[in-house]
Amino acid sequence: MEQNRGSWGSNIGFLLAAIGSAVGLGNIWGFPYKMGKSGGFTFLLIYLLLAVFVGFIIMMGELSLGRKTGKGTVGAYRSLSKRFKWIGWLAVFSPFVIMSFYSVLGGYCIEYMSLNLSNLAFAGAEIKTGADLFGAMLTNPFGCVMFTLLFLVICYLINRGGVSGGIEKFNKVGMPALFVMLVIIIIRSLTLPGAMEGLKFMFVPGYAVKAGFIKEAPKFATVLATAGGQMFFSLSLAMGAMITYGSYLSKQEDLVKNSAIIVIADTIVATMAGIAVIPAAVANGIAQINAGATVIDAVTGLERAMTFADIKLGGPSLLFVTLQDVFQAMGTVGPLFGVIFYLLVLIAAISSAISLIEVVVTYFMDRAAEKGKQGNRPKVVLWVCLAILVEATVVALDGLGTNVLNIWVPLQNSFGVIGEFNDCWLDFMDTLSEGIAMPLGALLMSLMVGWEIKPKTLLDEIHQGSAAKIDGFFSFCMKFIVPLGMLLILVGQVDTFFHLGIF
Ligand code: PHE
Numbered sequence: 001m002e003q004n005r006g007s008w009g010s011n012i013g014f015l016l017a018a019i020g021s022a023v024g025l026g027n028i029w030g031f032p033y034k035m036g037k038s039g040g041f042t043f044l045l046i047y048l049l050l051a052v053f054v055g056f057i058i059m060m061g062e063l064s065l066g067r068k069t070g071k072g073t074v075g076a077y078r079s080l081s082k083r084f085k086w087i088g089w090l091a092v093f094s095p096f097v098i099m100s101f102y103s104v105l106g107g108y109c110i111e112y113m114s115l116n117l118s119n120l121a122f123a124g125a126e127i128k129t130g131a132d133l134f135g136a137m138l139t140n141p142f143g144c145v146m147f148t149l150l151f152l153v154i155c156y157l158i159n160r161g162g163v164s165g166g167i168e169k170f171n172k173v174g175m176p177a178l179f180v181m182l183v184i185i186i187i188r189s190l191t192l193p194g195a196m197e198g199l200k201f202m203f204v205p206g207y208a209v210k211a212g213f214i215k216e217a218p219k220f221a222t223v224l225a226t227a228g229g230q231m232f233f234s235l236s237l238a239m240g241a242m243i244t245y246g247s248y249l250s251k252q253e254d255l256v257k258n259s260a261i262i263v264i265a266d267t268i269v270a271t272m273a274g275i276a277v278i279p280a281a282v283a284n285g286i287a288q289i290n291a292g293a294t295v296i297d298a299v300t301g302l303e304r305a306m307t308f309a310d311i312k313l314g315g316p317s318l319l320f321v322t323l324q325d326v327f328q329a330m331g332t333v334g335p336l337f338g339v340i341f342y343l344l345v346l347i348a349a350i351s352s353a354i355s356l357i358e359v360v361v362t363y364f365m366d367r368a369a370e371k372g373k374q375g376n377r378p379k380v381v382l383w384v385c386l387a388i389l390v391e392a393t394v395v396a397l398d399g400l401g402t403n404v405l406n407i408w409v410p411l412q413n414s415f416g417v418i419g420e421f422n423d424c425w426l427d428f429m430d431t432l433s434e435g436i437a438m439p440l441g442a443l444l445m446s447l448m449v450g451w452e453i454k455p456k457t458l459l460d461e462i463h464q465g466s467a468a469k470i471d472g473f474f475s476f477c478m479k480f481i482v483p484l485g486m487l488l489i490l491v492g493q494v495d496t497f498f499h500l501g502i503f
Contacts, residue, residue, distance in 0.1 A: 005070070005369065006163045007248045013168040014249055015261060020171040020351030021241050022266035023178070025105055026234040028345050032202075032274035033314040038226050039217040041205040044271075046227040051263055054228075054485045055235045057477040058442055059242060059259040060470075061449055061458055066246025067255070068461040072362035073240035075370075076247065077448075080457070084448040090441045091240035092363050095356035097433040098239070100391035101426045102353050103155070107147030107396065108320060109346040111137055116327065116338030130324030134317065144396040149389060155353050156385045159361060160378045163248045167354050174347045181344040182269070185276040188337055192326075194286035198279030212308040225492025228485065233434050235266055236352065238442035240359040247362070255461075256468040276341075281318060284326045285311030319345065360384045391429075398425040435493045443486035450479035 008014040035043045069076040077088035115133060128136070137143065158166045189195060200207045208214050218226075232238055246255075285308070293306040312322050327338035361380050368375030449458060455475040462470070 005248070005365070007250060009164040009168055011250075011253050011258070013164065013172060014245065014253070015258060016171040016175045017163075017167050017351075017355070018236075018242065018245050018258070018262045019265045019269075020175050020348075021236045021245065021355035022234060022262055022352075023175075023269045024234075024236075024348050024352030025102065025345070026230065026352075027266065027270040028273040028277065028348055029319050030230055031234060031270040032277045033318050034226050034230050035274060036201060036208060036278060036313045037214060037218070038223045039206070039214070040202050040208045042217070043223055043227050044203075046223055047231055048267070050228055050231045050485065051235070051267055053477055053481050055231050055237065056259055056263050057474060057482055058237050058445070059235060059263055060255055060462060060474065061445065061478065062237065062242035063246035063249065063255050063259060064458040064461040065449075066243035067249050067251065068458065070247055072244050072247060072366050073359060074363050075366045076243050080453050081448050083452055084444055087441060087444045087448065088240070090437055090444075091238065091243065092360055094433040094437040094441065095239050095241065095359040096388065097391075097429050097437070099353065099356050099388045100429045101395045102349065102356065103151050103388060103392045104144065104148050104396045104426070106151035106346065106349040106353060107144060107149075108137065109342050109349055110150055111143065111147045112320060112324065113339055113342035113346060116335040116342060119335035120339060130321035130328065131317075133324060134320045137320075141397045145393055148392050148396045151349070151353070152385050152389055152392070154350060155357055156381055158350070158354050159357050159381045159385075162377060163358070167358065170354065171351055174351055178344050178347045178351075179269075181340050182272050182276055185280075185337065185341050185344065186272060188330075189276050189280035189283070192280060192283035194283035195279035197286060198282030199275070201282060202274055202278055213311065213313070215309070221488070221492050222496060225489050225496060228489030229434060229439065229493055232438050232442060232489075234270060235263060236355060238438045238445065239356065241355040244359045244362045245355065252465045254466040254468075256466040256470055277318065277323065278313065280326045281313055281322045282311060284322065284329060287329065357381070357384055357388070395425045395429060436490075439486055439490040439493060443483060443490060446478055446482035446486060450475075450483065455479070 008017070035047075065076050065080070066072075069079045071079065072088075073091040074088035077091075078085045081087075112133075158170045160166060161169065190199075197211065201211065201213055206217070209217050236242060249255075285306075289306050289308075294303050295306045295310050296302070297304050312318060323341065324338065327334040327341070330337060361377070361384050364380045364384070365375040365377065368380075449455060455471075455478045459471055459474060462474075
């Protein structure tokens with residue numbers, strides 16, 4: 001049945017799809033604010049080091065694992081390893097869990113895009129603030145579920161078309177469009193008064209603390225864990241996505257070059273997204289401060305003048321409250337930039353979501369092929385999307401902890417604060433997948449490659465299309481650097497999430 005498995009139409013098609021998988025909400029949303037909260041420049045430096053010594057290595061490892069076996073995650077691990085064959089399951093489980101909140105966030109983007117569209121169409125009508133809009137959206141569970149459903153329908157239609165007929169086609173148009181829109185937003189953002197403060201916040205070492213955006217620089221271990229977690233999520237690693245995409249890649253393609261391009265492109269887009277988002281948010285905050293805005297102090301409960309520390313640069317509010325306010329403050333052209341921005345985020349979310357869905361779909365298709373049957377792709381995609389809809393409905397109804405189905409707050413009230421995740425379903429699902437399953441999966445994978453099947457097994461595969469002299473670097477990183485880095489990241493994540501105070 002191998003001949004019916006399908007493959008990428010071209011290497012550029014594969015590259016755009018892999019970059020599409022990597023470039024997602026993690027870049028546009030996670031990267032900028034994590035960079036800000038972690039003291040800016042230090043974070044960037046650690047991130048880059050991790051990307052080269054860990055991300056690039058695992059990227060090559062995953063792509064070669066997929067291509068060598070010609071199978072999705074479960075099949076790939078099963079055919080190579082005795083001791084670690086179950087890791088494949090972890091890498092099917094995590095994308096499935098990630099989709100529970102990824103599709104809800106995708107739904108939010110559609111909702112915001114339509115909001116800005118209607119603001120554009122009905123110029124002059126009363127326009128609500130970002131906070132009002134966000135609150136109204138979260139407390140409308142039916143709307144959230146409907147938009148989540150819409151997002152999943154779009155993904156369904158793409159995945160149904162197959163690897164080259166659906167995923168590749170979408171990314172070939174989507175990725176260049178995303179890039180152009182990002183450039184437009186960057187130009188607009190950087191020309192706002194006060195934007196330079198935002199740039200300094202990102203790139204000048206120590207500026208975030210000096211200017212008063214954050215009180216003190218976080219501990220090194222925390223920055224390492226944050227940067228590490230972010231790097232994994234952003235590069236779509238340890239989620240089976242790159243194994244799956246690699247399994248559809250032809251033997252003559254250069255895995256070293258491809259891996260490098262994916263890592264570099266993802267990092268460039270993340271940095272660009274930072275430049276698009278942070279300066280705009282900071283500029284808007286400065287405008288509010290200059291206009292004499294006041295806030296209620298969280299500690300004293302009294303009203304006081306707004307300061308740099310009150311500019312919200314993190315969490316869901318960055319994308320859906322702060323930036324919406326930025327667009328609103330731009331006057332009549334604002335909604336136009338709003339539409340462009342949320343469309344850009346939506347494309348990024350779709351191109352990542354379809355790779356997550358494909359991990360699960362490929363598993364079922366491969367399983368059918370193993371039994372000598374030809375899997376029915378449209379049917380498999382439909383069932384996978386329906387299953388995702390069920391878990392996503394819980395997250396959508398929960399509305400970041402504002403609604404029914406929230407068991408976390410009562411749990412917290414009875415048992416005290418268990419960990420970072422216990423205030424809403426989205427956080428819980430995120431902790432489970434991104435926080436724990438992902439670094440754990442990468443740690444086990446590097447142990448398997450480095451010590452059980454040995455790096456040479458994958459290097460032989462890598463050398464089929466590449467003569468690059470990376471053997472020593474690859475083996476050394478796979479055996480020592482990656483496991484050590486992963487262990488530190490994992491302990492750091494668990495420490496932060498559960499407030500253990502290890503570091
Ligand atoms: N890389 C995507 C992002 O940055 C998320 C993702 C993770 C996609 C794992 C696929 C696999 O948002």
